[in-house]
Every structure is written in C-alpha cells, then in structure tokens.
Amino acid sequence: MSQAFREYAAPVVRTFTSIWDGLSITLSHLLRRPTTIQYPDRTPISVRDMLPPRYRGFLEVDAAICTGCQACERACPISVIAIAVEKDPAQGNQRVVTQFDIDLAKCMFCGLCVEPCPTGSIQHTREFEGSQRHVRNLVVRWADPLKPFPVYKVPKGADHHPRAPLGSLVRAKMEWQRWDAPAPEFLPPEPKVAAPAVPAAIPAAAATAPPAAASAAPSTSPTVKEEPKP
Amino acid sequence: MTGQRHERTPGARANPRAVLLGTLAFGLGLPLLLFAAVLVLSPLSRPVMAAALVRWLGQALGTGWEPSAWSATGQQLLYGVSIALLAVVLVSFGAVVSGMTVWWEMRVSSRMQSRVGYNRVGAAGFFQWVADAVKLLFKEDLVPADADHALFRAAPYFVLVGFALVFVALPFGESLVAADLDVGVFYVVSVTALVVVGILLAGWSSNSKWALFGGMRSAAQVISYEIPAGIAILVPVMLAGTLSLQGIIRAQGPWPWQWFALATPAGPLAFLVFFVAQLAEGNRTPFDLPEAESELVAGYLSEYSSFRFALYFLVEFGNLWVMAALAVTLFLGGWQVPFAGPEAFAAARGTAVLPAAGWWGLQILSMGVFAVKTLLVVNLIVWVRWTLPRIRVDQMMTLCWKYLVPFAFAALAVTMVWQIVVSRAPAVGDATGLVLTAAALLLGAAFLRKTFRNVAAAHDRVDLTNW
C-alpha cells in the first residue's frame, strides 16, 4: 500500500522540485546580460577589430614582396589561385607576374597557401565583408596584365620583409567597386538556353546516330557557338 | 562598401526618441482606443440606447430621425448594425491584444535564452508582430489540391470565433464588461471548446498525414483536459455562489488573502490544476504536442499559409492572454483595487445620469489592476513554456486522468468541507487566508534567493542592459 503511494507521489514531488529548480534558473537568465553582439551597427568597436589576429578572412597579396614562386598556387587543393609569370623583354628579361587571381568565392579559407609563401606576401586578413551581386566580381586580381609587377628579389639573409598593413590592400580592393557592379565582360556570357537534351555528338554511338546528330546539331546550339564579346 | 552598408541600416537613421514615442503612442493608444470603443459601444448596443443615440444624432444633424417610428425591420437593422460594430471592435481588440502578447512573449523569452530578441522594428521591437502579420497577409494562400476545400477554409474561423467570444464575458474593470452574463463561467468554458472543432477540422481537411496526427493529438488533449479544468473552476464557483464572472470577482477582495487562490486551503491546489489544464487547452509547452516543431513541423497547421495561418497564430497567442485573464478572474481577484471597495465606487459615481469623472478614474484603475495581474500570469505561462520540455501523448493522458482529475476532486471536496467549517466559525476563513498568503510570500522569497544564488554561481551579475 505504501509502496503504491510512494510510486504515485514520488514523481509528483520530483516534478515539483525539478520544475522549481528549472524556473529559478531561467529567471536568473532573465536578469543577466544577453550575449548577443548586435552586428553591424550596435557594436562598441567594429567586429573586424574584435577578431583575433590569426583569423582566416579574405586573402591579401602584397605584390611588392611577391617572388612569383607559385608555391601558393601549388599548395591550394581547389585551384583558387591562378598565377602567370612571364619574362618581360622590355626590362631585360625580368620576371614579371602578369596574372595573380584569387577567387574569393571558391576559397575555403584553409590557409594552406599562406604557409609555403617565403616572404609572407599572401596572408589571411581579418576582412570578411565582401558581398557582391555577381559572384564573378569576387575574383580579386592582384596583378594587372597590362601593367605586370616585377617579382621581388629576396635580399640575402633577410628574415622579414616590409609589408603593407594587413588588411588594408584587400579592403581597398573590396571598397573600390560597388557591391552591385556589373560582372566582368571579358568572360564568356552565360548560355541563354537550357542545355540541349541530346548531346551534339556522341562518338561511341556515332555509327547509328550520325544522321540524328547532324540534324540535331544545328538546332540545338545556336547560342553556344556565339563569339564571346570582346 | 562597408560605409554604404552602414548608411542603409534602418535603425541608425531614425531618431531613437521619435521611434520610442511613436511606439508608445501606438502601443498604448491603440488598445486604449479600441477599449474605449468597447466601453462606448457596449451600452449603446442595447436597442433603447441605440435608438436614443440615433435620435440625438438626428437632432444634431437637423434631420428628424425617430427610430421608434421606424418599421420593425428598420429597428432590427439598427440593432444589428450596432451589434456588428461592437463585434468588430471586440475582435480587433482581441487581435491587438494577441499581437502585443506575441511581442511580450518574444522579448521575455529571448532574455531567458541569453539573447536580445526583437529590437529593431519600433522601440524594443514592438512593431514586429505588425510586420509579421503584414508579411503573412502577403503570402500566397495555398489550399492543397486534395484538401477538403470548404472545411479547410472554414476551420480557422471556428478557432477565431472560439477565441473572440470569450472577450464578450471577460470583465476588464469594475463596470467594464461587454456583457455581464449570469452564466459567465459556463459560457466561457463552452465557447473555448469551439477551438477543438477548429483544430480537428484543420487536421482533417488538410488531407496530410502529419496534419491529421497533429489534429487528433490536439483534440484528445483538449477534450481530456476540459474535465480537470471544469472541476477546478467549480471551486471558485462554489466559493462565490454564482456563475457570473463579475460575481466571482466581487466575492473576492483586493488583498491576496482574499483571493480565492489563497483564501481557502484547496485554493492553491485548484489554481494549480486549473493552470495546468489551461496550459494543455492552449497547446502550450509542456503540452504543445500538436504543434511539436521538432516532430511534426507545425502539426495540424502544416498546410496552412498566409492569412489562415495568421489566424491560428493570433488565436494561439490570444489564448495565452485569455487563459491568464481567466485565471486572474477566477482565482486572483480580478480587477479588485486595494483600498477601493464597492462603497468607494458607489461614492465616486455620484447621482447624475452619467457617472462623475472620479468614477471613470476608478474604472481605469481597476482596468490597470486587471491588466497588471494578467500580465504577471502571462509571464508565468511564458516562463513555463521556455523552461520545460514537452511530454509525450501517453504521459499527457496519464497526467490528466491519474493526477489532475483526482487532485481536482480532492480540491472540490476540501472546499466543500471548508465552507461548512467557515459557516460555523468565520474566523477560520480569515486565518486560512492570512496563513496561506504568508506561506506564499515565504516561498516567493526563497525562490528569489535561489534565483540570485544562481546568478552568482554562474560567476555573473544581474545586468539588465543590452536591449
């Protein structure tokens, strides 16, 4: 009898005490300061300055100390960096970097490119605000093909290399163009029709399919064969 | 680019003081306006008063309207129009109250979760519910192709009607009630049962398995918990001797030891049973199985969108307020103002046809007392929601039938015995009230001490900033 009563009453008592405890804890949280950081307009200092120095934000390249070794390009597992180094006959076969593109949209901010850089030219910064309407505008070009920069000659025995303040270069690049700037025009335009259902040519099935392919090809690829706009 | 972004942030540009004043004006003004409309329209909706008003209007405008000379249909039409106006105002009042309850719940619950909550749209995010309502209105109104079209469209209105009808009988102040029904309590209990119909219809007509699950769970829940709620309601009814809500309030007093929750030994138990049963009826955690977000996404509401969803949402939060108002009316003394008994109201009224200004002041005061008490109970419901997990269907049934119903009957029996005792020895009545009030105060103090200890144990301080 008393066993049954205990089984009946014990959960009630436990319910009361645990709810009493729980309610007091939530009330105590009501009286404490919420931990929300109200980004972007109600923070005491800008969030960028609250970040730790090792924060892996946008990549930045200081062209003044880039040696053109392409170690970062080789280290990147997803081929985000594209570098082209040429010899400039006008400056005595000096090696110049004609292309140094980093696709920030594709970058996974892993930091593998920063490690092999001999001079610390490519670094992660604390910048993270860079929305663009067109994703192709997130390809940051650190070298101008019409005005390539010469590679940096590392002085003998130098252990540190003068660098622009971290973040200043990439911030300048992100702020230089409006967030809704049009996409660059020298890339091929998006195809205007959906992909054709029948591929234009299948070599393996060519024996039976050439008539079908020949009749399908002209009708399915009018825009794909357009010249890219200059 | 970051500079451009900062300029476009809305809050940074508007003058904060203007926003605050605008919010206060809207937040206090709109319900007061609607409430005043209720006050003015409720006596005027009686046929005699309506006719008098039209006569007066006729005199003011120069046209000689004499409603008593109109045909029977004309008079019925006049009556109908005045009733319709009152109904519209009541439903709007209910909607506005429900919206503001949403805001209050979200703000309070956010701090309990260590976050700030709404704070951009209007001062302290007050207009967020307006923005949400407008957004819901603009959404596409989808009726599933396989759904039962008529029932699907009708279901939200059952729920809305069940919710809005309660406002007719709720006494907001000493004389501020749309219709002081003799069977007020009975009326309220029966009308809130319409909500079940709406939920079942919603679940069934959505023609979706998930919605059906939710609807059936909810129906089982609400119907089961009507029983302990009804029995617990019998306690204040017995103590007051009347079913009329105003009568029950008048039988209590303004001080805590005169409230039914603390005046009798079964009062706390009855209040607790009533409170838990109302949580279950309103589908609030820990009884929110029908809308268990983690399981059924939105349960019986899964297929609803746009305005129909807004109606359900509105009714759920409005029910929150209605639950609290009922608890306050039945157990916590309603609008009774301390130091102002019935003599004070009669004295302030004066003998003229229209009551004196002092009487109106006392009415507003009683309305304020009612609002504050209701807000406290709303806080309690919100607090419980955001602390406790949800219980399972079978556990909910066990709780209802094996725990709440016996406790409710026990409360009823104890009340009966206590009433017999008090009729022999009235001093026992006062003593019980005082003892229970003292116990409640002690418990409250212990609770607060525990709360402050919690803050200290987490190496934190009481800090009410960061809104």
Added chain:
Amino acid sequence: MEKLILRKIEAGREEMILNFGPQHPSTHGVINLLVETDGEVLRRAIPDVGYLHRGLEKIGEQVGYPGFMPFTDRIDYVAAMFPNEGWATAVERLLGIEAPPRAQWLRAISCELCRIASHLVSVGTMAMDIGAFTPMLHGIREREKVNDLLEALCGARLTYNYHRIGGVAFDLPEGWRDECLRFLDHFDAFLSEFDRLISWNELYVRRLAGIAVVSREQAISFGLSGPNLRGSGVDFDLRRDMPYGSWALPDFTKAVRLEVPVGKGFVGKTGDCFDRYYVRCLEMKVSARLVREALASIPEGEIAAKVPRKVKPEPGEVMSRIESARGEMAFYVVSDGTDKAYRVRVRTGSFTGMGIVEELSRGLMLADLVALIASLDVVAPEIDR
C-alpha cells in the same frame, strides 16, 4: 524503397508510410527516414541516407595528402579537430614519422576542447528535440566561447584545419592559456546549472528513461562506438584501450587523468536514451578537466616535424582510429607511392549509429523516435561524407 511502398499499398494495409525528412528540424542534418506507422506507434523506421554525400573519399584521391586536410574538417564539421587528427595520424604512419611531443599535446588539447563543443551541440539539440528550447541556446552560448578560443588558436571557428602532417599549424598565442583556464573555470559552473535546468528535470527524464534500450551485445554487434557504446555499459575508450597520438605518450597519461563515463542506468535501464545523453554530459566534465591538466604540464618544443614538401609515402596501407566525439573515426588510407592517395576510406561513428535505428525503432512512438535519433548523436556529414 519504392518497392516496399508499393507492396504495402497493394496489400491494402492500414499503416501509413511517412517521410520523416530530409528537411526536418529534428533529424540532425539532411537525413530521411521512411517511417511505417499505425497511428502513433511505429512499425519501423528505415533510414534513407545520402543527401549530404559530397564525395569526400573520392576527393581524397585527387588533392594529395596535405591538400586533403581542409576536407577532413568537412567530414564532421561539428567536431572538426578529430578528423584532422585522424588524417594526420594516418599519413604520419604511412610516412613513418612522428609528430613532436608538444604537437601531440596541442592536438590533444584542441581535440578535447572540440569534444566539449561537439557535446554541447549534441545535448543542446537533444533537449530542443524533446521540446526544451532554452538549454540549447545556453549550450550554443558556451560553444561560442569554445569557438572563440579555437578561433584565436587557428583562425577559424568551424573548419579548423589546425593539425598538419607532422604536427600542428600554430603554437599557442599569447594569453591563450589564461583565456582557456578562465573559460574552464566558468564552464564547470555552467555544466552544473545545465544539469539542474534540464538533465534532472522530471519531464525530461520521463521522456528518455527506458526508451530505446540498447543492450551490450546489441551495441557491440551493431558496431556502435563512442558515447553510444559506453551508454550501453561497455567500458571501451580508444584513448585508453588503443592509445594513439598523445595518449600513447607516457608523460601525457601521467599528467592527465582520463575518466571514462559509462552508462549504468542512471534513471532507467542501462543503454536507454538517458544513459547515452548523460554519458555525454559527464564526458564534457572530463574533457574540461583534461584540458586544464594538459595546459598545466605541456612541454616546450617544436610544433611540427620536418615533412618533405611533396608528400609521397611508400606504397602501403594504414589504418588510424581516433576517439571522436561521435564515436570511433577510422581512416583507412592506401598509398601507391605517388603524391596522391590511392584510396581514402573514412569510417565514422554516425554511420553505424544510423544502422541501429531500424532495429530499435520497432514499437517506438514517434516522439521516441526523435529521442532515439537525438541520443545517438548522428550528424549527416559523418554519415554521408
């Protein structure tokens, strides 16, 4: 799947077949479950996984050994230090090198911090699935603090990419140790508050006690690992029983005292949902103590061994097993002598965890199915890779 559904419809059975997911607030990630139910009680629930498959094992054959390290973060992004360590350990074994002691200690410290962060998500989302929304947010708040620490250490909050083949990428920054100790002081108080708020709440206990009991034999035969296995009463922890990395260093095991919490029917039966949940709560406490003790006696030294620029291990195969937050994470790597792996196979605790769902779901109620999946702490990235 389709055949099953058609068969049922043809047989004219009363049961409903529902899709629980893949978009669902309470399956942890994009997981689909086909639920056969007759009212509230299930007949069974068949997991249908693969919605988050990203071909990570195939990528492992294409990006080379150092290049795969950031991808290991994505194998389990809730507790990303563990796959990092697993991959580094596997490749180091292939190369026949060993990371220096300080690097191993740093790996252990970062892994234990990550275990705390992962368990916070796990217990928080479990509470949320049962209906208590507040403890989840408190857990996330603490996880933010752990993330801040790890952000100061390696620069990222979720996909750390901190360990390297041969060691770790960065040493402890200035003031990190004090910051970490301050967090740990506060964290113990938080854990006891969390327990009082939700773990011992009677309604919560009733939802979990005695639900979906996994016996010892079942746990072992289904291949469960980690807290799922220990929740069923099996006292097995890779850190103690098959030590790897710093757990194999005698200095480390002398400095830190590993306690392995094992389920013993805290409120119901051994192996029920509450046991698995509470084992995670206890593990958080243990991990906090481990980090404190490790920080107190960490040796000085280098943080990475010398590794050739092009990592080209000898042909061979290796297996590394790590005690991850969700169970045992094993990397099986086959090398063919080139700089890209021939085969990378990752065996994760969540995958085996999903395997037991169908068996356990017979006769459960729908609400209990949610509790079961939450207590197994499955995350979609680990299941699908």
